[in-house]
Amino acid sequence: MRLPAFVxxxxxxxxxxxxxxxPAAAKTLIYCSEGxxxxxxxxxxxxxxxxxxxxxxxxxxxxxxxxxxxxxxPALAESYEISDDGLTYTFKLRPGVKFHTTDYxxxxxxxNADDVIFSFERQGDANNPWNQYIPGLTFxxxxxxxxxxxxxxxxxxxxxxxxFTLNEPNAPFLANLAMDFASIQSKEYADALxxxxxxxxxxxxxxxxxxxxxxxxxxxxxxxxxxxxDYWGTPAKVDDLVFAITTDAAVRLxxxxxxxxxxxxxxxxxxxxxxxxxxxxxxxxQPGLNVAYLAYxxxxxxxxxxxxxxxxxxxxxxxxxxxxVFQGMGQVAKNPIPxxxxxxxxxxxxxxxxxxxxxAALEAAGVTNLSMKIWAMPVQRPYMPNARRxxxxxxxxxxxxxxxxxxxxxxxxxxxKKSMEPGRDGAVILGWTGDNGDPxxxxxxxxxxxxxxxxxxxxxxxCNEEFSNLLEQAKQTSDQAERxxxxxxxxxIFKDQAPWATIGHSTVVMPMSKKVTGYVMSPxxxxxxxxxxxxx
Amino acid sequence: MIRFIxxxxxxxxxxxxxxxxVAFGFVRVLPGDPVLLMAGERGMSPERYAExxxxxxxxxxxxxxxxxxxxxxxxxxxxxxxxxxxPVLAEFLALFPATVELALCAILLAALIxxxxxxxxxxxxxxxxxxxxxxTALVGYSMPIFWWGLLLIIFFSGMLGWxxxxxxxxxxxxxxxxxxxxxxxxxxxxxxxxxxxAASHLIxxxxxxxxxxxxxxxxxxxSAMLEVLGEDYVRTARAKGLPPRRVVGMHALRNALIPVVxxxxxxxxxxxxxxxxxxxxxxxxxxxxWMVESISRRDYxxxxxxxxxxxxxxxxxxLLVDLLYGLINPRIRHR
Numbered sequence: 001m002r003l004p005a006f007v008x009x010x011x012x013x014x015x016x017x018x019x020x021x022x023p024a025a026a027k028t029l030i031y032c033s034e035g036x037x038x039x040x041x042x043x044x045x046x047x048x049x050x051x052x053x054x055x056x057x058x059x060x061x062x063x064x065x066x067x068x069x070x071x072x073x074p075a076l077a078e079s080y081e082i083s084d085d086g087l088t089y090t091f092k093l094r095p096g097v098k099f100h101t102t103d104y105x106x107x108x109x110x111x112n113a114d115d116v117i118f119s120f121e122r123q124g125d126a127n128n129p130w131n132q133y134i135p136g137l138t139f140x141x142x143x144x145x146x147x148x149x150x151x152x153x154x155x156x157x158x159x160x161x162x163x164f165t166l167n168e169p170n171a172p173f174l175a176n177l178a179m180d181f182a183s184i185q186s187k188e189y190a191d192a193l194x195x196x197x198x199x200x201x202x203x204x205x206x207x208x209x210x211x212x213x214x215x216x217x218x219x220x221x222x223x224x225x226x227x228x229x230d231y232w233g234t235p236a237k238v239d240d241l242v243f244a245i246t247t248d249a250a251v252r253l254x255x256x257x258x259x260x261x262x263x264x265x266x267x268x269x270x271x272x273x274x275x276x277x278x279x280x281x282x283x284x285x286q287p288g289l290n291v292a293y294l295a296y297x298x299x300x301x302x303x304x305x306x307x308x309x310x311x312x313x314x315x316x317x318x319x320x321x322x323x324x325v326f327q328g329m330g331q332v333a334k335n336p337i338p339x340x341x342x343x344x345x346x347x348x349x350x351x352x353x354x355x356x357x358x359x360a361a362l363e364a365a366g367v368t369n370l371s372m373k374i375w376a377m378p379v380q381r382p383y384m385p386n387a388r389r390x391x392x393x394x395x396x397x398x399x400x401x402x403x404x405x406x407x408x409x410x411x412x413x414x415x416x417k418k419s420m421e422p423g424r425d426g427a428v429i430l431g432w433t434g435d436n437g438d439p440x441x442x443x444x445x446x447x448x449x450x451x452x453x454x455x456x457x458x459x460x461x462x463c464n465e466e467f468s469n470l471l472e473q474a475k476q477t478s479d480q481a482e483r484x485x486x487x488x489x490x491x492x493i494f495k496d497q498a499p500w501a502t503i504g505h506s507t508v509v510m511p512m513s514k515k516v517t518g519y520v521m522s523p524x525x526x527x528x529x530x531x532x533x534x535x536x
Numbered sequence: 537m538i539r540f541i542x543x544x545x546x547x548x549x550x551x552x553x554x555x556x557x558v559a560f561g562f563v564r565v566l567p568g569d570p571v572l573l574m575a576g577e578r579g580m581s582p583e584r585y586a587e588x589x590x591x592x593x594x595x596x597x598x599x600x601x602x603x604x605x606x607x608x609x610x611x612x613x614x615x616x617x618x619x620x621x622x623p624v625l626a627e628f629l630a631l632f633p634a635t636v637e638l639a640l641c642a643i644l645l646a647a648l649i650x651x652x653x654x655x656x657x658x659x660x661x662x663x664x665x666x667x668x669x670x671x672t673a674l675v676g677y678s679m680p681i682f683w684w685g686l687l688l689i690i691f692f693s694g695m696l697g698w699x700x701x702x703x704x705x706x707x708x709x710x711x712x713x714x715x716x717x718x719x720x721x722x723x724x725x726x727x728x729x730x731x732x733x734a735a736s737h738l739i740x741x742x743x744x745x746x747x748x749x750x751x752x753x754x755x756x757x758x759s760a761m762l763e764v765l766g767e768d769y770v771r772t773a774r775a776k777g778l779p780p781r782r783v784v785g786m787h788a789l790r791n792a793l794i795p796v797v798x799x800x801x802x803x804x805x806x807x808x809x810x811x812x813x814x815x816x817x818x819x820x821x822x823x824x825x826w827m828v829e830s831i832s833r834r835d836y837x838x839x840x841x842x843x844x845x846x847x848x849x850x851x852x853x854x855l856l857v858d859l860l861y862g863l864i865n866p867r868i869r870h871r
Contacts, residue, residue: 455584
């Protein structure tokens, strides 16, 4: 029995030694991030986890989203001009912007037009030597935001002026330029890597103009950044920024409570009450820029009739579903865009929960003994904590109006693929998180006629000419008031035609230590720390 | 002896070929498509899908892809991760020391406690010590690792504050990896308190990972000892009047150790499986966590390469265990 006693003593001795032996350090902010970045070249990836570790701390864009909003403001471009025909965008670059000086690179010049052109051309031109600097590289966002078909040319007017010419007017273009994939890289750094024969370092040792410089990444464990003292904007408040990669939500919570990190994203919904009760923590929350929906297949009878879809919508008690599944961290959705987005039409009336009326409407439409499938996604997403539970509650509600619903599910990749197959049997639960704060990024991507074609994301296969024309018109004008009116009309048509049962918008929660001040939540779901301070 | 070793190595070849086929086939039989997973909710046009598939080499037939994979393997190229775009071997080598460090500590803990506990339980068969030890071993063996890990974190790190929650060392220490073994690197760094921090971070994951092997080793030792204690030569030794300590230590334990060493060797496979969960709970940057994430992202080259490397390691360890028999028991000699 001696041995266990000895072991216990050593454990306690070691633990206390560790607790008291922490070295003195500069002001450090520790962020318990939810996963490992795929790389550090933001253009090459699509996940928020990667952007949080690359584009947000290390890079800047010509224009950026103003803190806490989806409003676009000048950044590396100190000003810009859009021609009256909406075809040319001229950006005046901020003079004297310095790229990071690091252990692996010392810049000899400031930011100029060559850097901007390099950053875009490598993504759009398959023959550019930096298009495949790592074989198999794909620039998913550049392609899916249709930059390739939008941009006719990019020219250097002078060292500090760049002009983009478009093929046709495209109002969301400016917001696209504020997205992570449009981060500006240093051409000088790229040239240096090319000469050294280490092109792949562009993706592992980033050099940008952002508020933090990259210091080191230990795979799956820690990412370290240091304050950029030469930052062109307001410098960061902390000296060091450390990402402690912690994939499990329960462990992140323990780390936060034990003081091993200052701030964490994505707590488990069930833990939020406990977090709020913890006196050492602050819990910030904000409505997410997202929507969860049930998309009917509007190509298949009887779901091709709007009156049937509306009757089914009336049969479902959405308030009960959101209360049970989002656990207070969400609200019922009536429009396909969230209430925090400009052009949200609050005048739209949602179908009221009324099983009797639903039954009568189904009978009036000549639908009896209806059987249908409900697809429940197998994963948790920011807009959907538990799709299975949602499907079960819908099944129960539909049963009450005589509709027999069967729940099906597939592996996530299969689910995404099969749910886009024409002739799909059943209604699909899915959702969307906005990329750039533009309503077009929801409505066109999810509901336009073009998106109903092969490879799109319109899982209702719903094609309404009038609706699509409104979106097209809105895209062609840069007058926001006019665009708002067009999108408001589009939402009325959407509700009248009911291709979806809109389910909910989730609330994003960010717990942090009381020592943390100045954190601003982004409606786009990104995590940036340049405004954050931490008390000693 | 040399012939025996060469013979065993020759056995490895067909096994390895089998593993390449299984690893290659396994990830492709799983539903899900890495290209579509990349696109997510957004979807992808058929043209774009074809283009990305071509860039990643998925447009060729499966036999072609397999032959290409084997050809590259023969040239020492395990492929490149679809996600991080880094060579699989480089990623493996960067993460492997973390897993080895944890696994070594776990197997040491399991053997150091499991063998003596099993011996004592056998000697005091039927006593309260025997019953408690074997009861605990049964509980340990059936312990769900994920739950057990979280429970320990909540109790020791959350409530008592004795141990750190996760990671390999306090984030306030920062030094470049030299060997990849944090205990050694922290000593080499010369930073005050770094070693203690690294050691304290090892405690909980070691206990969690050691739990199942410890239970297995204790039970195996007990039954092997019981068998040996009933043998004629032990009775003879006792009859000669040898002190009990010598009877147990010299005559019984040495013979009982053969199946125990086999068991410990086989635990390497168990440790690799356990590492997957333990590393995920404790944010331990090793190959277990790496494999889990790669499977969920359908990162084919990483899953294939990782499986192959892990299989090779398990096979080599088992070979070494076979060779160890000769040292423990001179009756067994490999000819």
